[in-house]
Amino acid sequence: MTNVYNTFFNHMVAENGCKWQSTEPSRGTSSLTACLGVQSYATARGASFRGHNTFWHSQLPSWLPGSVTASDLVTNVIPQHVQQEIQGMGSNVTSWDVMNEIVGDGNDWPTKASDGSGTNLVTDLSFVHAAFSTALKYASADTRLALNDYNTGGNDAKTACMFAVLADINANAAVPYDRLAVGFQSHITAAPGQFSSKSALAANFAKLAALGADALITELDIKLNSASSADERYQAAIWGDYLDACLYAANCFEFINWDARDDLSWIGAAGAGTLFDTNGNAKPAAYEVAARL
Ligand code: XIL
Numbered sequence: 001m002t003n004v005y006n007t008f009f010n011h012m013v014a015e016n017g018c019k020w021q022s023t024e025p026s027r028g029t030s031s032l033t034a035c036l037g038v039q040s041y042a043t044a045r046g047a048s049f050r051g052h053n054t055f056w057h058s059q060l061p062s063w064l065p066g067s068v069t070a071s072d073l074v075t076n077v078i079p080q081h082v083q084q085e086i087q088g089m090g091s092n093v094t095s096w097d098v099m100n101e102i103v104g105d106g107n108d109w110p111t112k113a114s115d116g117s118g119t120n121l122v123t124d125l126s127f128v129h130a131a132f133s134t135a136l137k138y139a140s141a142d143t144r145l146a147l148n149d150y151n152t153g154g155n156d157a158k159t160a161c162m163f164a165v166l167a168d169i170n171a172n173a174a175v176p177y178d179r180l181a182v183g184f185q186s187h188i189t190a191a192p193g194q195f196s197s198k199s200a201l202a203a204n205f206a207k208l209a210a211l212g213a214d215a216l217i218t219e220l221d222i223k224l225n226s227a228s229s230a231d232e233r234y235q236a237a238i239w240g241d242y243l244d245a246c247l248y249a250a251n252c253f254e255f256i257n258w259d260a261r262d263d264l265s266w267i268g269a270a271g272a273g274t275l276f277d278t279n280g281n282a283k284p285a286a287y288e289v290a291a292r293l
Helices: 001-007 033-044 070-089 126-138 158-173 198-209 229-247 282-291
Strands: 011-013 049-051 096-098 144-149 180-184 188-191 213-222 251-257
Touching: 011 033, 011 251, 033 049, 033 070, 033 096, 033 213, 049 213, 070 126, 096 126, 096 180, 096 213, 126 144, 126 158, 144 158, 144 213, 158 180, 158 198, 198 213, 198 229, 213 229, 229 251, 229 282
Parallel strands: 011 049, 049 096, 096 144, 144 180, 180 213, 188 213, 213 251
Antiparallel strands: none
16 A cells, blocks of 8 residues: 555545544644644655645534534634644645535535525625635645535536635635635546546636636546446546646646545445555556556
């Protein structure tokens, strides 16, 4: 495992260790051990590190949902938490997912930034503004502040909503575009219609570049539709397209796959969504990536 990391990866993220549940297990306490552990693992191997995340509706600390009023959240809880985490992790962070999955489709707590259609800003975004303005205050000047989400990257309503939320943050939290980024999680499937085309990704990245913002591929995994060598080659081709879109864009500096090998993957080994199989052997997608490095 260590071998795979050392030879293939030069950029890392904690899968769970920097989530709010882990970093503030009881209100007001700071517990950065797990998050710092991944950061120092990366640094010791000459890899850079990104922060994921200061807010997600999932993996929240158990004390939070239900016990905090909206105004307490905006005025106290979010600013204190974001400051604590971002300051505590220091400057050696390429980007922070300040907000994870706020554009979307559920009834999650405290509520996402759009309704299910992905186009309509229905909630009060003041907790988003509070998080971003706090992040701007405490992050180092070259750490990008990201909005990170899934099922984005195409010419679709949810991606349009991401741009709308980004503009809202720029306007109402006073975060300059050259500090902002959009993270495209990219949990996709190797099947027609289940991923974004290279040209759609490139168009979105160019739109962000025109604003002065960055584009990041933050959590790529590509689930196989069937366990066949044809689908493994399809997976490799899609992987190559996503990487090309990033390499050819001057504002795409981060490209991360979620989980290093199939047996460790959150989607399960059967999804075979990563670059390395359950024995740690390189799959066609890994060769496709290696050919571009
Ligand atoms: C997942 C982790 O991989 C799992 O270990 C955990 O149980 C749940 O969260 N989008 C995200 C990530 O932003 O934080 C999620 O990670 C995967 C989906």
